[in-house]
Amino acid sequence: MAPVPNRRVCVYCASSTYDRRLLEIATEVGEAIARRGWSLVSGGGNVSMMGALAEAARAGGARTVGVIPEGLRVREVADTAADELVVVTTMRERKREMEERSDAFLTLPGGIGTMEEMFEMWTSASLGFHYKPVVLYDPIGFYRPLLDWVDGLAEAGLVKPEALECLVVREDLDAALDACGGRR
Template identity: 65%
Template sequence: MASLSICVYCASGTDDRECLDLAAALGTEIGRRGWQLVSGGGNVSMMGALADAARAAGAHTVGVIPKQLVHREVADTLADELVVTDTMRQRKQIMEDRADAFITLPGGIGTLEELFETWTAGYLGMHAKPVVLLDPFEHYRGLLDWLDGLRERRFVGDRALQRLIRTSDVATALDACAVAAGPGGNRE
């Protein structure tokens, strides 16, 4: 199979050991598979653990970061490719364009915003790339319960909810990316 490019959304502020270990495990597995990592370009928290582990396992890493965050000295200057943008909107567009699939790890409001934008675009047919929620610690349990309530009230349809692949296992998350992306990736 051709190399896939996996965009990962995750926290840039937590020091929770379980979450840092999850990010590192995902990065290691991306590298072990010979795939490329596209991330938010940070060198801190889960973003840093993810990128460091991916590089250590042989992955090519692409960090995409707005220049305002570079000036705060949180840029992953060890990235194989560091793309500096003027705005957050440009950052997200480049990350989406460079990815064959998306995985979301635990995170806060920025991570949620990235997940929802990518998920909504896929549901609306703007791309056919896999969108995976990797959540072994039930970080998103309340959100998923709320979404089920929206489905019951017919604010969200089954098809939209089925567009999000949910798993608690790193290998399963990456397998879903590989299967759904197909040979040579699935860029649209």
């Protein structure tokens, strides 16, 4: 199966870490998105993992779209090199804009903002508000404690099996991108 052309993948990741392993993950993802001929939709920052991701995608020839609230333009150092930088007023507008511009959602390691974005897309998919893939790429076990907690919620009957199925978890990058909608 050939890659889906012109796929627009929204990637959620950290904008505050400089951990070398995490920056390498972001760079690898950006390069892989470009190799598939896809576009990147991101939070519009040019620092930390977000910056490494966008720079690598662009270096490989991918189109990059950044969506950033006005209040974070300085804090996250807006990605002015993006092919398109969309400046919005609020975080809610940012998430809506990113969702509308994307065909799939891929989560990398990150903090509470990353988690909030992933959980919103996952919940929306489980409720049938969208039918776009929601993928968690976890090559180093970063999310194992979170996934164990979610499994405990499911065992307690608080998360339905069909909701669990709406989040695809992959440790291999090609498998994660395949789950986003196309083979390499």
